[in-house]
Amino acid sequence: AAKERGKAGFCFYEPQMIARASERLALSTDLREGLGRDELRVCYQPKVDLRSRRLVGLEALARWAHPTRGHLPPSMFIPLAEDCGLIARLGERVVREVAGQIARWRAEGLPLVPVAINLSMQEIQGVNFVPSLLRTLAEAGLDRHAIEFEITETAAMTDVHTTLRHLRELEALGFRIAIDDFGTGFSSLSHLRQLPARTIKIDQSFVHGADASHHDREITEAIIALARKLRLHTVAEGVESEQQARWLVQAGCDIGQGYLFGRPLPPGETATLLAAGFAGAPIDA
Ligand code: C2E
Ligand code: MG
Ligand code: MG
Ligand code: MG
DSSP, rough: OOOHHHHTOOOOOOHHHHHHHHHHHHHHHHHHHHHHHOOOEEEEEEEEEETOOBEEEEEEEEEEETTTTTOOHHHHHHHHHTTTHHHHHHHHHHHHHHHHHHHHHTTTTOOOEEEEEEEEEHHTSSSHHHHHHHHHEEEHHGGGEEEEEEEEESSSSHHHHHHHHHHHHHHTOOOOOEEEEEEEEOOSHHHHHOOOEEEEEHHHHHHHHHOOHHHHHEEEEHHHHHHHHTOOEEEEOOOHHHHHHHHHHHOOOOOOTTTOOOBBOOOHHHHHHHHHHSSSSSOOO
């Protein structure tokens, strides 16, 4: 009987599912408390000019320092935060943390680059999204050129219209917007015309797949060519080898991000990176 119901989507009887549901409940309680206890951390990953390896940006990536489970990756808590109505608070925490960090780096006299903050579609469609973002930034005394936004679909969008309106408001206010994980999910060709973005980030699955598959390589090259036609910047995600970096340059991609140049780093190590201004050795050819 449980199986039958399962097909209809009403299966509450499988022991595994019960474990999962109570696990999620426990984790969502922890998250609610953790947000109040400052357990959220932010790491920073370099973005580089693929030819010179000059540092051109950082991406802020959230981590959760859970009191008993250790550091948890976003896949463990972003979808959860979306489901239990905590994403707005979480997003605000990330923005505050990043703003505070930029201010500290500035106080240390470090040369700064724009820091990208991830926003999920779900987060953007919140009723108070734009005004509360502006308030948080104003309170932190942050200049809007110091940050940019990367948008991803991590959950089903229930209100496309509102999401697009809020994104257009951000654009009109002068914020730079990138489409994350391009080639997957919402960030497909049909939406490219509607989304006010200056940059597309090519999903790492294409970059990785290109090593083994001609097909993935051709898709990546086509995405880069399309972006150039539309005067959009391209960032390749998940660059792990020199070989990948080289063919991305040949294909006309501007900027890269990935373990080849650096993993997401805690603020202290990021300061060293900012001071150096480079991540990885330049291509000589
Ligand atoms: P994303 O924005 O596409 O970020 C890139 C992800 O790829 C990061 O995973 C990063 O650690 C990983 N990565 C970077 N270079 C490489 C590489 O060379 N190889 C491989 N295999 N992976 C690489 P992470 O930190 O686990 O974040 C996962 C996703 O969670 C992010 O994907 C983003 O969509 C979301 N996320 C992270 N922080 C936040 C946040 O503050 N708010 C929201 N709404 N979403 C966030
Ligand atoms: Mg991103
Ligand atoms: Mg991505
Ligand atoms: Mg992603």
